[in-house]
Amino acid sequence: MEILENAALVRRLLDVMENDILPLTETGVAEGNKVFGGALLRKSDLSLVMAQTNNETENPLWHGEVHLLKCFYEHPVSKQASTKDMIFLSTHEPCTMCMSAIAWAGFDNFFYFFSHEDSRDSFAIPHDLKMLxxxxxxxxxxxxxxxxxxxxxxxxxxxxxxxxxxxxxxLDQAKRIRDRYAALSEAYQSSKDDNAIPLN
Structure with a gap:
């Protein structure tokens, strides 16, 4: 099924970021995790399948996208939904590990809000670009x-x-989302030395 790249798609993806991913990320950052998260939506009606956030304090491989996939495959919904019928939303442009995981899981797409340059410049997390x-x-x-x-x-x-x-x-909604992520980034940066994440 073709994904129409239009205002309705962007509106829905922003809504999922603001209402479903961000609350999870606020909890995750309070526990020492980074600000990255993701969600899966059905292509057919843009309904939410699952949202998740970074959980690197448990395992350094649990980036937002990989942790989302882990939780998806541990849930019964994974037996009922094909990844080819879903949209993969990432809050930040995925790193090389996450891009590969998205491919290995059979998704034919991903959409992201923040770029790799944003991760480096606005979030002081340069690892994606350095790895590339x-x-x-x-x-x-x-x-x-x-x-x-x-x-x-x-x-x-x-x-x-x-x-x-x-x-x-x-764009107004995107600004509101950016502001919330800026506050979360500040909270993460101020406490990151207290966690054991290898690339913090």
Whole structure:
């Protein structure tokens, strides 16, 4: 099923970030975890299948996306829903491990709000870009956003294609979401030395 990259999609993905992922992330950050999270939605009606957040204090591999997949496959819903029929939403552009996990799980897409550069510049978490550069020799944005496994899109790429009347309320909501994440980032940064996450 084709995913229509339009205002209705962006509105729904922003709503899921604001109402479903962010509350989980607020709890996660209070426990010492990073600000990353994700959600799965049905392509057919954009209904939420599951939302999750980073849980690296339990296991450094439980990035927001991988922890979401772990929880999905531990839940009965995974027996009833095919990943090919779902949208993968990531709050932040996935790292190389998470991109690979999304492919291995059979998703043909992912959408993200914050870019790798945002993670580095706004969240003081440069590991995604450093991994791309050091391990794969890729500059920012250097991976194939459309490939044999999935197609990826930043929400702001879609917003840039919309008429102003459709885009403005979504940009207002995006600003509200950015502000909440900025506060969470500050909380994480102020306490990260107290956790045992290897790449904090």
């Amino acid at each position: 550069k050091e391990v794969f020799g890729l500059e920012p944005g250097g991976y194939n956003h459309d490939n044999a496994f999935w197609k990826s899109r930043g929400l702001f790429e879609i917003l840039a294609t919309l008429p102003d009347a459709q885009a403005q309320p979504l």
